Each structure stands twice: as structure tokens, then as C-alpha cells.
Amino acid sequence: MLQSKPKLNVLEKRAEIIAGLKAVLPERAVIGDDVSLKPYETDGLSAYRQMPLAVVLPENEAQVVAVMKFCHLHGIRVIPRGAGTSLSGGALPLADAVVVGMMRMNQILDINYADRYAVVQPGVTNIAITQAVQDEQFFYAPDPSSQLACMIGGNVSMNSGGAHCLKYGVTANNLLGLRLVTIEGELLEIGGKHMDTAGYDWLGLITGSEGQLGVLTEVTVRILRGPEGARAMLAGFASNEVAGACVDAIISSGIIPVALEFMDKLAIHACEAFAHAGYPLDAEALLIIEVEGSDTEQTEMLARIRDICAVYNPVSMRVSQTAEESAAIWKGRKGAFGAVGRISPDYLCMDGTIPTSQLPNVLKRMQAMSDDYGLKVANIFHAGDGNLHPLIMFDANDVESFHKAEAFGADILKLCVEVGGCLTGEHGVGIEKRDLMSVQFTPAELDQQRRIKTAFDPDWLLNPSKVFPLSGLSAAA
Amino acid sequence: MQTNFTTKQLQNPEIAIANNILRTCVHCGMCTATCPTFVTLGDELDSPRGRIYLIKDMLEHDRPASEEEVLHMDRCLSCLSCMTTCPSGVDYMHLVDHARVHINETYKRPLTDRLLRDVLAQILPYPKRMRAALNLARLGKPFASLLPGQSMLVKRLRAMLNLAPVKMPVAQSLGGTVHKAIGETKGRVALLAGCAQQAIGPSINTATIELLNRLGIEVVIPAAAGCCGALVHHMGRHEEALQAARRNVAAWSDGPEFDAIIVNTSGCGTVLKDYGFMLRDDAMAAKAAAVSAKSLDISEYLLKIYQPSQVAPAITVAYHAACSLQHGQKITSAPKTLLRKAGFNVVEPKDPHLCCGSAGTYNIMQPDIAASLRRRKLDSLKAKSPDVIAAGNIGCLTQLAGDNVPTVHMVELLNWMAGGNKPEALNGVNK
Numbered sequence: 072m073l074q075s076k077p078k079l080n081v082l083e084k085r086a087e088i089i090a091g092l093k094a095v096l097p098e099r100a101v102i103g104d105d106v107s108l109k110p111y112e113t114d115g116l117s118a119y120r121q122m123p124l125a126v127v128l129p130e131n132e133a134q135v136v137a138v139m140k141f142c143h144l145h146g147i148r149v150i151p152r153g154a155g156t157s158l159s160g161g162a163l164p165l166a167d168a169v170v171v172g173m174m175r176m177n178q179i180l181d182i183n184y185a186d187r188y189a190v191v192q193p194g195v196t197n198i199a200i201t202q203a204v205q206d207e208q209f210f211y212a213p214d215p216s217s218q219l220a221c222m223i224g225g226n227v228s229m230n231s232g233g234a235h236c237l238k239y240g241v242t243a244n245n246l247l248g249l250r251l252v253t254i255e256g257e258l259l260e261i262g263g264k265h266m267d268t269a270g271y272d273w274l275g276l277i278t279g280s281e282g283q284l285g286v287l288t289e290v291t292v293r294i295l296r297g298p299e300g301a302r303a304m305l306a307g308f309a310s311n312e313v314a315g316a317c318v319d320a321i322i323s324s325g326i327i328p329v330a331l332e333f334m335d336k337l338a339i340h341a342c343e344a345f346a347h348a349g350y351p352l353d354a355e356a357l358l359i360i361e362v363e364g365s366d367t368e369q370t371e372m373l374a375r376i377r378d379i380c381a382v383y384n385p386v387s388m389r390v391s392q393t394a395e396e397s398a399a400i401w402k403g404r405k406g407a408f409g410a411v412g413r414i415s416p417d418y419l420c421m422d423g424t425i426p427t428s429q430l431p432n433v434l435k436r437m438q439a440m441s442d443d444y445g446l447k448v449a450n451i452f453h454a455g456d457g458n459l460h461p462l463i464m465f466d467a468n469d470v471e472s473f474h475k476a477e478a479f480g481a482d483i484l485k486l487c488v489e490v491g492g493c494l495t496g497e498h499g500v501g502i503e504k505r506d507l508m509s510v511q512f513t514p515a516e517l518d519q520q521r522r523i524k525t526a527f528d529p530d531w532l533l534n535p536s537k538v539f540p541l542s543g544l545s546a547a548a
Numbered sequence: 549m550q551t552n553f554t555t556k557q558l559q560n561p562e563i564a565i566a567n568n569i570l571r572t573c574v575h576c577g578m579c580t581a582t583c584p585t586f587v588t589l590g591d592e593l594d595s596p597r598g599r600i601y602l603i604k605d606m607l608e609h610d611r612p613a614s615e616e617e618v619l620h621m622d623r624c625l626s627c628l629s630c631m632t633t634c635p636s637g638v639d640y641m642h643l644v645d646h647a648r649v650h651i652n653e654t655y656k657r658p659l660t661d662r663l664l665r666d667v668l669a670q671i672l673p674y675p676k677r678m679r680a681a682l683n684l685a686r687l688g689k690p691f692a693s694l695l696p697g698q699s700m701l702v703k704r705l706r707a708m709l710n711l712a713p714v715k716m717p718v719a720q721s722l723g724g725t726v727h728k729a730i731g732e733t734k735g736r737v738a739l740l741a742g743c744a745q746q747a748i749g750p751s752i753n754t755a756t757i758e759l760l761n762r763l764g765i766e767v768v769i770p771a772a773a774g775c776c777g778a779l780v781h782h783m784g785r786h787e788e789a790l791q792a793a794r795r796n797v798a799a800w801s802d803g804p805e806f807d808a809i810i811v812n813t814s815g816c817g818t819v820l821k822d823y824g825f826m827l828r829d830d831a832m833a834a835k836a837a838a839v840s841a842k843s844l845d846i847s848e849y850l851l852k853i854y855q856p857s858q859v860a861p862a863i864t865v866a867y868h869a870a871c872s873l874q875h876g877q878k879i880t881s882a883p884k885t886l887l888r889k890a891g892f893n894v895v896e897p898k899d900p901h902l903c904c905g906s907a908g909t910y911n912i913m914q915p916d917i918a919a920s921l922r923r924r925k926l927d928s929l930k931a932k933s934p935d936v937i938a939a940g941n942i943g944c945l946t947q948l949a950g951d952n953v954p955t956v957h958m959v960e961l962l963n964w965m966a967g968g969n970k971p972e973a974l975n976g977v978n979k
Contacts (some may be wrong), residue, residue: 102593106616109594110601115574117549128591128612155592156577175590196581220581304853345635409635412574417549422580467550 074121075536081124088147090171095137101177102126111170114155114162115217116187116511118394118419118467119502123164132252132288139286140256142169145293148532149254151282152370153193153225156217158408158420159501161229161281164225165536171286179203188247189283189294193224193287197231200292200311209294212239215497216405224287230279232497233402235361237455241497243278243295244419251277251285254528264291276523281499282534284527301363302328303397304373306380307354307387311335311438311450312338314356315430317383318454321360322427324379326372331455332404337414338451338462346403346408349396351387358454359395359404373529407451408462415447415464419476422504423487424496427457433490437483444479446472458496459487485510500538509540544547561829563607565844566646570604573597573638579630584903585623588920593620596630596640603647612654613647621647623917625910626782627871627903628818632878642825645781646837647658652784658759660701665783668909673775673792678747679719700843700915707915710811711946713748720750724771727757734764737849738806740796742813742818743775749942751972756812756846762966763853766949768806772799776816781826782908793823794832800842801835809839812846812959814941815908818876845873846959847940856965860891861979865961866934867894868925868948870941871903883940883958890965897928906947918947925950935977936961 081088089103097159102108102127113120124147128137144151148168155162164170169457184207189200197218200211214233215221221231227249232241239245248262262274277284308314318331333348334342334357343350350357354438358380362372373390380388403410411418425433432452441448452460461483465476484504488511494504508517521539522533553571557563579596580586586595593602593616602617615623621644630640657665670676685708692709695702722741729735737760742754757767777792800809813815824837865887873879887894905911905921930939930953938958939945945955960971 102591106602106605106614107593109605110598113575115577154577154580172590174586174592177590198581217576217578220577220579266842286888345637350915370856406578406635409574409576409578412572412576412636412638416571417574 073167081167083534085124086487091141092127095141096127096134100128114157115157116160119160119163119166122153122171123168126170128175130175135286135288136250136256138171139252139254143254150534151336153222154220156221157501159498159503161499161501182385187294188291190291194222197221197226197375204294208297210297211292211294212245213242223290227278227287227290229499234332237331238327238329239456247293248291249277250289251287253285254533281538283524286472298363299365301361301371303359303361303391303400306385307351308356308385311356311434312431313383314358315434317380318425320379321411322455324507329358329363330361333452333454336405337449341410341414342403342407344413345406346399348399349420350405354386397489410510411449411462417467418464419480421461421480421483422495422498423484423492424458425487425490427494429490444475446476479493502537506540549575557705566607566643569639569643573600573634574636579633579773581632582629583899584921588917594623596672598972603643613651618651618655625903625907628875629901632875648784649786659941669780672779673743675743675746678744682712685709698844703915704912707912712756717750720746725769726768727761729764729766730761731768732764735807736766738800739767739769740810740811740816741769745813745942752812752957758968759963759966770799776819778816778819779908783938795828797832797836798837800839808849810846810849811842814870814872815943817845818872845879850886854886856890857967858965860965862934863892865892865894866929866932866937867896868937868939868944869900870939870944873940886962887958890962895932904944904947906943911947923945
């Protein structure tokens with residue numbers, strides 16, 4: 072993967088820079104030796120690796136400001152990092168960059184049930200927000216599959232989604248306010264503890280900006296009162312296309328289940344081995360459909376969904392009877408990517424999103440591509456949103472297999488754009504889809520976007536080499 | 549995840565195993581979230597994924613362990629919470645075991661560190677030496693807080709003195725004893741009496757034997773069996789660990805077959821269940837595998853046969869899940885089911901997956917992290933207002949003692965409700 076050229080003057084002054092960082096931060100917050108830097112060379116997309124110049128682990132906002140001022144003064148690139156679970160390589164370092172790890176800023180600062188918000192530091196994990204409020208029957212809605220580990224700062228930067236976003240919207244729809252530090256070390260406060268501020272939607276601009284406009288230090292999220300109850304239903308089908316058609320039928324009937332997830336046969340077997348959820352092992356494709364509300368609401372909605380499913384000759388249908396059963400069903404789904412690690416040493420996870428009416432067509436064409444490339448693909452995705460997650464299985468110890476997987480992935484994403492969809496639903500562009508951005512956008516559109524980045528960060532020090540193809544960079548920067 | 553071992557390196561069976569483990573990891577990062585040291589220290593290097601990466605790099609380059617790698621490996625509690633979380637099924641336990649052996653063979657620790665490790669390895673596995681040491685430590689206990697300085701050595705000494713019991717229990721020496729069943733004999737088991745446990749928690753073995761006898765089970769403690777080897781195993785002292793394993797396998801394979809080998813110290817149980825792997829290339833491999841297959845935690849064994857004989861008082865028991873039970877052996881519900889069957893009101897703390905910081909000798913070797921984990925665990929347990937804290941591992945019980953809630957092994961509560969004595973720890977609880 073092509074990276075922007077490292078700044079030689081920065082590389083040469085490495086020792087001084089590390090000493091300088093130690094002067095503005097506590098000793099324990101700076102990592103500068105090669106052995107210790109190694110585990111920071113990659114994130115959730117381990118096919119791409121690059122050793123950073125140094126790593127810093129600030130413990131408070133003042134330390135973040137100090138780091139940013141120092142790096143800005145010396146023209147040093149900065150890579151923000153949360154839990155390092157990005158599947159698009161969002162936290163991949165550069166050789167001349169300082170990685171700013173936010174894991175130590177993991178405090179929940181304020182919870183207000185009356186006005187339904189929580190103020191948290193960026194290093195709080197997604198699930199920790201829900202755990203902190205669930206005794207009061209509240210929850211934070213967006214639930215990426217990595218919610219156990221991924222951190223809210225990263226969720227905001229990538230505008231993360233999740234299974235239950237079908238009903239509740241993605242991160243952008245559940246945010247109220249942000250504090251961030253610019254590359255100059257200036258503190259910006261955007262939004263607040265209430266909906267909508269007058270004027271431009273700055274919150275919307277920062278959300279999904281992949282750490283290119285500033286480093287987040289505080290996030291105010293909307294918390295919601297939980298439903299009276301929820302039930303998950305499993306419906307197995309004889310083929311991917313039939314299951315895809317069923318998804319479209321459910322959505323176009325006007326029903327919005329709280330989650331509508333798809334797994335194909337490979338995924339069903341891998342997840343069953345991990346979660347023992349009782350998934351139908353004889354089905355080619357499985358839909359996990361969850362409804363919520365009062366008992367009557369659930370029963371009525373499940374009946375309507377069953378009627379729709381019945382049209383597609385399901386091989387099995389089962390409604391979860393207990394909370395434990397539902398928990399196991401979701402444990403399997405949420406651990407699905409990792410579970411694929413049981414059947415393949417490596418995978419690339421795509422994130423293309425398509426109109427639901429295109430599901431049968433795209434699933435069929437992906438299978439044909441899989442045969443052409445000779446690489447297996449497991450499908451586990453947020454079907455209700457048309458957000459695909461084909462996991463292309465390959466062997467990283469075999470270079471040819473990796474290159475084939477990359478090419479296969481690019482073809483899938485081009486197909487998504489071709490049928491009226493887009494490159495990314497929730498994982499962000501990162502390094503992975505950077506060079507495909509020109510498939511989706513014209514040069515003029517990309518230049519407009521680059522100008523926004525330049526307005527915040529004129530020297531392109533913050534997480535550069537991501538999101539935008541490198542070829543057009545100099546024109547805008 | 550990609551690995552870079554040469555064909556020659558892979559000919560080494562140990563490296564081939566490590567390579568297979570590394571290839572299972574997809575670097576998703578789920579494990580970081582439930583790792584006690586990552587949660588406490590907030591550094592990738594103190595997470596399972598970070599350690600896996602450090603180990604990978606160290607082994608690929610076949611280089612001696614460096615100070616940094618040792619620091620982060622030493623901080624690992626071996627609680628195996630990561631293995632419960634891992635969706636890919638990465639065998640972290642055997643990878644970190646391998647790394648510890650590599651460290652032990654290639655890294656020269658500072659003198660005080662070496663001495664302390666030697667002393668611990670020479671004392672803890674031997675009940676008589678342990679008692680002598682504890683008697684000495686008790687003399688020093690009042691002066692623990694007077695030790696000057698904040699160096700690691702001083703902190704470790706202070707931690708050791710703090711762990712010494714205030715009152716020394718009566719000596720116990722169970723080696724070579726047989727305890728007949730009461731009434732009809734329904735089964736015959738061997739009991740691992742534990743090493744440190746005989747010195748500091750003899751009431752646990754007493755309650756276990758009484759309870760099993762009452763349930764019609766004969767209990768044998770062969771004279772030749774001794775320490776399970778966990779202590780030296782976790783220090784990377786491979787050969788010493790194998791010696792302990794061989795001695796025990798021989799002791800339990802001798803004579804008429806046992807129905808089961810019962811363990812009431814779950815830290816040891818995890819290692820017993822691994823004897824089959826540890827001795828896989830040994831002449832005793834088959835016997836070791838059989839011993840592992842027969843090793844059961846006392847809660848597993850009791851699940852089918854336990855019957856209380858009296859009505860429990862209204863006591864709230866906070867069940868603390870020892871990591872060796874919940875993660876190492878994946879036993880999560882049996883102890884709670886038994887305590888409920890005995891009639892107690894059972895509660896659980898928030899974040900039950902997090903270690904209390906005991907972890908063998910961890911609370912001596914890593915006093916700061918261990919103290920922080922202890923505080924966190926005690927706070928979460930006490931938030932449930934229990935009358936007593938129960939666990940299935942003496943290490944945890946020692947670690948959590950000394951606050952204002954008594955700690956007791958769950959088997960002592962079960963024995964009490966089956967007609968045994970009220971556990972001494974509960975004397976202050978008047979219900």
C-alpha cells in the first residue's frame with residue numbers, strides 16, 4: 072500500500088522528538104523503542120503494517136493539547152488511535168508519525184437520565200456506555216460488532232453503525248456534542264447536550280472525518296430508554312439469493328425490525344462453533360430478525376414477519392424463547408468476524424452498501440466472483456440497511472493469495488457503486504478504500520472534500536494518507 | 549495473522565505449535581477489552597493482542613527476550629480472560645507459556661528479582677517450609693508499613709508480609725492418608741491437597757474431605773503426590789514444572805483406578821487439566837492425558853451428588869469467580885448452582901470476568917497492579933452488600949481477605965449445610 076513519503080527531517084530528529092515528547096508528557100505516556108512500538112504497527116486490518124516514529128498515551132485533555140502543539144510546531148504527522156479495531160486501517164501509522172493512543176482517557180464524566188445524555192471520554196468502549204446506564208433501563212443505541220472493545224472516539228471518527236442501527240440510526244444520529252483538539256492545539260466545542268444547534272451542522276462534519284480534522288477529547292451521546300422487551304427470530308433459507316429477496320420483502324413491507332442480519336453457510340458454521348446459539352446448520356443462509364416493544368407489539372410484528380418469510384420457503388424458523396437464547400444468538404453474530412478466524416487464517420472485510428432491492432443480484436454476482444478468484448467468501452451483514460460485509464478469506468503467508476483478495480475486494484466495492492450503492496457503510500474509508508474513492512467521486516468532488524481537510528489542517532499533518540487517493544493530494548494541499 | 553518463520557524454524561515442534569496459535573489470531577482486538585491489565589494500564593502492550601504481537605516478533609527473530617518484552621509478559625496475570633472473549637479460539641495460554649520458557653532461558657533478570665523468584669520457588673510448593681516462612685513473616689507483619697522506600701523490591705516485600713495470615717492455622721499434613729466414606733461407599737477419588745493450601749487454609753481440605761465422605765465418597769491423598777507445579781510453570785521453569793507433573797501423574801496412576809482426581813484449588817486444576825499437553829512427548833504421555841481427563845474441580849464433581857441436609861440461614865454470599873475456574877476451566881455456573889442448592893442467597897459483582905489480582909505469586913511480583921485489581925474487585929463485591937465472599941481458589945481468598953467482609957471457600961459453606969461445622973470465617977456473622 073502506497074504511503075505518502077516520510078519527511079526526512081522528521082525521521083532524522085527522531086531521538087530529539089521522543090525526548091521532546093517526554094518533556095511535555097509523563098515518562099510512562101511515551102513509547103519510543105522499536106520492540107515496544109511493534110504492536111502499534113497495525114490495527115484490526117493487520118494486512119497493512121507500518122512502524123510509527125513514536126506512540127504517546129495521553130491521560131487528559133491538557134496532555135492532548137500539549138502533544139498537538141508540539142507536533143504542529145515541529146511539523147510532525149499525527150495518527151489518532153482508539154482501541155485499534157478498525158477494519159479499514161484507520162489507525163495505520165506512518166513512519167514519520169506520532170500515534171496518539173486515547174485508551175487511557177476512559178472515564179465516563181457525566182450521566183443525565185432526565186435529559187438523556189452521557190458525557191464520556193473518547194477511550195470509553197462502546198459497550199461501557201450501555202453498561203453504565205443499563206441499571207436505569209437506558210442504553211446507547213449504535214452497536215458495532217466490536218462494541219466490546221471499540222472506543223467511542225473511533226466510533227465518532229468512522230461514524231460506526233451496528234446491527235441495531237436499522238431502527239436507531241448510526242453514530243451520527245446519536246451524538247449531541249464533541250470536544251476536539253485541532254492540529255494547532257486549539258480546543259473546539261461543537262454541539263452540546265441538546266439536539267440541533269443553529270447554523271451549519273458541524274457535528275455532522277466532524278462525525279466520520281476519520282481523525283483528519285482533530286483529536287476528540289470528549290463525546291456527548293444520546294442515551295435512550297430501553298424497550299419493554301425484545302425477541303430474536305432465526306429464519307434459515309435454501310440460498311443466499313432467496314434470503315436476500317426475503318430481506319427486501321420485509322423492508323419494503325414497511326416493517327422496521329430493530330435488527331435484520333444476514334449470515335451465509337460459512338458464517339453460520341463458524342459462529343455456531345464459537346457461540347453454540349443453535350443456528351440452523353442445514354440452511355444456506357440465515358436471517359436474524361429482532362423485534363422489540365411490548366409483548367403484544369412483538370407478537371404481532373413477529374407474526375407479520377413469519378408470514379413474509381413463509382413465502383420464501385424457509386428451511387427453518389425459530390423464535391428465541393429466553394433471554395439466554397437471545398444472548399447466544401447475538402454473541403455469535405457479534406463475534407462473527409473473529410469466528411471466521413477459526414476457518415481461515417486471514418480475511419479482508421468489505422463494507423459496501425447497496426439498495427436492498429439489489430441484494431439477490433449482488434449476492435449472486437459475488438458468488439461468481441468468488442469462484443473466479445478461487446477465494447472463499449463468508450457473508451455476515453446488516454441486511455436491513457443493505458450494508459454488506461463480505462469476508463474474503465485468504466492466507467497472509469501467501470503473497471499471491473493476498474493480492475488476489477485485495478483485487479476481489481476492489482471488484483466487490485466497484486459492484487456496490489455500480490448498482491447504486493457506496494464504498495462504506497460504517498467502517499470508514501481508511502487506507503483500505505482510499506484508492507477506490509475515485510470510483511465513487513469525480514476529481515472535482517474529491518477536491519472539494521480535500522479543501523475542507525485543508526481548512527482544518529493546512530499542512531495535512533492529521534492522519535494523512537487516508538481517505539483521499541494520494542494522486543490528487545498536492546493539488547489541494 | 550501473517551507470520552514469518554523460516555522452514556527451519558518450523559521444524560522445531562515448539563515453534564510449529566506457536567505458529568499455529570499465531571495463525572489463528574485475526575488481530576480483531578476483542579481480547580483487549582476484557583484484559584485486566586489493559587483496562588488498568590491502557591496500553592496495547594499490556595493487552596493480550598499486544599503480548600501476542602510481542603511474542604510473535606521475539607520468536608520470529610529468534611532473539612533473546614528484552615527488558616520490554618519481559619516487563620509486559622510479567623504483567624500478564626495468566627487469568628485467561630482473553631481466551632473466554634476470543635471469537636477465533638486463540639490458544640493464548642500455551643503461547644504465553646512458551647514465551648515464559650523463552651524468557652527464562654534467554655533473559656537474565658536483575659539479581660533481586662532472581663533471588664526472590666528462587667526463594668518463592670523453594671518455599672511455596674513445600675508446606676513445611678511455607679509454614680516456617682509464614683511464621684517469620686508474621687513477626688515482620690506489623691512492620692510492613694514501616695519498610696522504607698518505594699522500590700519494587702520493598703513493595704514486593706511489603707506485599708509478602710501483608711499476605712501472611714494474622715493467626716497461624718493448625719498444621720496439616722495429609723500426604724499418605726485415606727478417608728473412608730460414611731455409610732455405603734459410592735465412589736473413590738484422589739484429592740490434590742495443595743501445597744500452600746495445607747499451610748494457610750487447612751480448613752478447606754478438611755471441609756472437602758468431610759463433605760465427600762458424607763456423600764459416600766472415599767478420599768485418598770497419595771503420599772507421593774505434591775505441588776501441581778503451577779508456580780514454577782508460570783515462572784517459565786519448564787523442567788521443574790514437568791518434574792512436578794510426572795511425580796503427580798505417577799502417584800495418581802499407581803494402584804486401583806480413581807473415579808476422579810478432585811481439585812479444590814482451581815489454579816492448580818487448570819494445570820492438572822493441562823498435564824496431557826505438558827507431557828505430550830513424554831514417556832508418561834498416555835498416563836498424563838488420563839490424569840488430565842480425570843481431573844475435576846470440586847464443584848464439577850459435586851454438581852451431581854451434592855445434597856444439603858439443613859436449612860440455610862439468610863446469608864447473602866457474593867460469589868467471586870476465580871479466573872482459573874471461569875476462564876481456565878470454563879466452569880461458570882456449577883459453584884453458583886451448588887451454593888443456591890445449599891440455600892444461600894447468591895449475588896455476583898459487576899465485571900465478574902476481571903481478575904482480583906491474586907494470580908499465583910502475581911500479588912507479590914506485581915504489587916501495584918495487584919493492589920489496584922484487588923480494590924476494584926472488593927468494591928464491586930461489596931456493592932452487593934454480602935455477608936461473606938465465597939470463591940473456589942485459595943489464592944483469591946487470601947487476596948480478598950483483610951477487608952471487612954469475611955472470605956470463605958465455597959466448599960466450606962456447602963459442607964456446613966450438609967451437616968459440617970460452621971466455617972470459622974463466619975463466626976462474626978450472626979444469622
